[in-house]
Amino acid sequence: MPNVTFIADDGTETVLDVAVGTSIMEAAVMSNVDGIMGECGGSINCATCHVYVQNAGGFGLPDVGEVENEMLDATAAERRPESRLSCQLIMTEAMAGLIVRLPDAQY
């Protein structure tokens, strides 16, 4: 399975194997990665799955959608160019090796 690295605000790294077709949010929540809440279950409604993608190039990530863009304006931690909602990042083989940093707050 392709893997994704999560780097928490305090520097803790977690590497997870993520099944293709699963969202990065789901994978993190199911494995108890602190710092990703995913309260709305991926309905682009809570912005508590906010991540900063550290190495976006070459992974074929989907473009930021309209609703996602709206929600990213309402995140608890500041929005940056590399901000994404991890519930909208659905795992593919091409995404192996993706690194996401977690913000200091999701609420």
Place this chain on the structure above:
Amino acid sequence: MPNRITSQIDPFSPEFRADPYSAYAELRSLGKVVYLEKHDIWCVHHYDTCQKVLTDYDTYSNAGGGGIRNYFKEKPWRKPSIILEVDPPEHTRTRTVLSRALSPKVLRQIRERFDADAARMVAEVRDRGEIEAVSALTRAYPLKVFPDSVGLAEEGRENLLIYGTMVFGAFGPVVPWYEEYMETHKDVPDWIVRRCQRDMLAEGGIGQIIYGAADEGKITEEEAMMLVRTFLSAGVDTTVDSIGLCLWALARHPEQYAKLRDDPTLARNAFEEATRWDSSSQSLFRTTLKETELAGQTIGANEKVMIFIGSAGRDPEHFEDPDTFDISRKIKGQMGYGVGIHGCVGQMFARLEAECFFQAFAQQIDSMAVTGPTGLRMHPGLRGLTTLPLALTPKAA
């Protein structure tokens, strides 16, 4: 005879509605996809298949109608909802507007008022001994804070509940009481439309945020009115019923309530657990756009599929010990607000509203007991209580 698992279970019967959970267990044991012969519809009732159907919008459409009636086969009985009963790309446009109107930023500003209203309303009943908790609290509180947030005038708010019954009553098959009800209250829909006009909504409320999207040209003035109206139908009964069911669950599990009383910050998780365990929204509908296969079962095009999200919350394949109500459970991905692109746009609002309520309640009430029979609503669209007699013991001052 097509090859399929069938059942005579009728999800709209009084027996089913009185105890849906044993019917869900029976359905789950029959198989992943079951054909309900009484209504000629398919149903799913496991966590994984519910999730699959709700997220695969290319196959399972909302345009066939949010209730049992099939708009692909018969004329819609009223103008379809411009958010719930449309598919992408139309859906994305209206959904974006509502997402902004209810964004975490907006909610952060609302929180203080919820806290204050909840504390005041609980304080009003804390020393009364016995109360009827639905009228005194679980209906009164949402009926205050929700329309306040939207910016609706005070007068005539009980019409919101009548309107809710009209909307959610249309979820199931046509029944005589519903036709009568529509006739008795035939003036209410027009009253609602008048209240949803731009100049009737208070400044600073969610209603005006929606009209702001019309000013920006993202939606028309008419669509703004319709979205405000959708809010009023989708946001009142649902929260009334879910908060009521959560209070009932806590009252029947004194050891769980004791945890909340000792640590009121558990309020949000307690409501989340109640939304998994017993909540207002039990089932949803989708209609197939094409022939498809689901868990080995072929389903034809233009067929109705009923999705029992209330059963998904009790699926032992996803939740450990699912029939146990435990407010300190770590809840992962409960589906009480649906999931995917149509997943409840008001869910963060609902969570906040309930969190503030149960926090205020736990801060002031030491213990409670159910003192008499409760009444269940028998409307097809939602599950909820009509009465909940409760004896309250206040915390020592």
